[in-house]
Amino acid sequence: MTNQPESVLFKPSPDGGGQCLACAHYCRIPEGKTGRCGQRKVVNGELRVPRDIVAGLAVDPMEKKPLYHFFPGETVLSFGTLGCNFHCPFCQNWETSQVGQDPAALGTARDCSAKRMVDLAVQNGSRAIASTYNEPLISAEWTAEVLARGQDAGLKGCLISNGFGSKEAWDRLNPVVDAINIDLKCFREEGYRRLGGRLAPVLDAIRRWHGEGKWVELTTLVVPGFNDSDEELEQIIDFIAGLDVNIPWHVSAYFSAYRMPAEPRATPPERLQTAVARARQAGLRFVYTGNVSGTDTHDDTFCPGCGVVMISRRGYTVRSNAVKRGRCPHCNSKIAGRFDD
Numbered sequence: 001m002t003n004q005p006e007s008v009l010f011k012p013s014p015d016g017g018g019q020c021l022a023c024a025h026y027c028r029i030p031e032g033k034t035g036r037c038g039q040r041k042v043v044n045g046e047l048r049v050p051r052d053i054v055a056g057l058a059v060d061p062m063e064k065k066p067l068y069h070f071f072p073g074e075t076v077l078s079f080g081t082l083g084c085n086f087h088c089p090f091c092q093n094w095e096t097s098q099v100g101q102d103p104a105a106l107g108t109a110r111d112c113s114a115k116r117m118v119d120l121a122v123q124n125g126s127r128a129i130a131s132t133y134n135e136p137l138i139s140a141e142w143t144a145e146v147l148a149r150g151q152d153a154g155l156k157g158c159l160i161s162n163g164f165g166s167k168e169a170w171d172r173l174n175p176v177v178d179a180i181n182i183d184l185k186c187f188r189e190e191g192y193r194r195l196g197g198r199l200a201p202v203l204d205a206i207r208r209w210h211g212e213g214k215w216v217e218l219t220t221l222v223v224p225g226f227n228d229s230d231e232e233l234e235q236i237i238d239f240i241a242g243l244d245v246n247i248p249w250h251v252s253a254y255f256s257a258y259r260m261p262a263e264p265r266a267t268p269p270e271r272l273q274t275a276v277a278r279a280r281q282a283g284l285r286f287v288y289t290g291n292v293s294g295t296d297t298h299d300d301t302f303c304p305g306c307g308v309v310m311i312s313r314r315g316y317t318v319r320s321n322a323v324k325r326g327r328c329p330h331c332n333s334k335i336a337g338r339f340d341d
């Protein structure tokens with residue numbers, strides 16, 4: 001069943017309609033209409049929200065999220081629904097994320113219960129469940145329910161989010177989330193406006209989840225002409241370094257998609273290399289490349305103490321993991337993250 005009533009992240013108005021509290025847009029939605037995400041709709045004075053559906057469901061390597069320091073080498077049952085509170089013109093998943101916003105987005109969802117998902121995760125030996133593929137905030141209530149069920153079964157909870165959440169949604173998700181990867185898409189208000197959001201709530205979310213002791217990794221898709229200037233990349237790096245040099249930063253290559261022009265087709269490899277080099281100069285300990293292969297990759301985790309390779313990866317595959325009880329076995333330096341004992 002889709003779009004069932006749900007009142008937790010909703011403030012009804014006496015004159016009909018009401019305000020959705022799931023993301024930092026805080027849409028005021030008239031009766032019979034949807035919010036900006038095109039998915040959360042007021043019907044008969046109640047907010048209908050995505051529930052018991054999946055548009056994507058797969059067992060993924062943890063590295064594919066990407067979460068490189070959260071039980072590396074294990075798998076995560078990954079699910080997504082429909083819709084997004086942003087409309088990034090370079091979205092790689094636009095056929096599902098833009099349903100309700102763009103008539104050309106024809107993605108569909110099928111029924112799937114929370115119990116079914118947890119059963120699948122357990123049967124597949126996964127370590128965690130992740131709400132991913134589209135923005136988890138659109139289905140915040142149901143995501144919380146799925147992750148809570150997973151928690152009862154011993155599974156960790158993960159979000160892959162654009163970070164544009166409301167305090168109310170984060171409060172609801174907090175008890176069931178262990179790790180989050182947040183897209184830090186750029187560092188300019190103008191850039192975020194183009195995507196349909198604002199920078200400040202995203203930075204607040206990063207600070208909040210980190211401050212609460214959850215495991216946080218960040219991803220930036222480096223889009224030519226959008227966020228790839230030296231100045232902007234350095235602003236991103238400075239922000240992360242100022243918060244915690246142990247936060248992993250994934251610098252991903254862009255490939256032309258959705259509403260972006262065919263050229264440039266991709267991020268020039270040297271742009272990614274420059275970003276990696278500058279981040280390391282600024283003191284970030286764990287910087288990785290994404291969406292690239294061959295000699296341009298930075299996939300391995302190095303001990304920040306002695307420089308020895310701790311985790312060797314090829315693509316999403318962990319080839320070896322030397323971390324013992326969260327430490328380097330050579331120099332005993334702590335490796336930030338969540339690891340098995």
Ligand code: SF4
Pocket residue numbers: 020021022023024025026027034035036037038039040084085137138
């Ligand atoms: S999730 Fe965000 S965009 Fe969607 S209706 Fe709620 S406040 Fe609006």
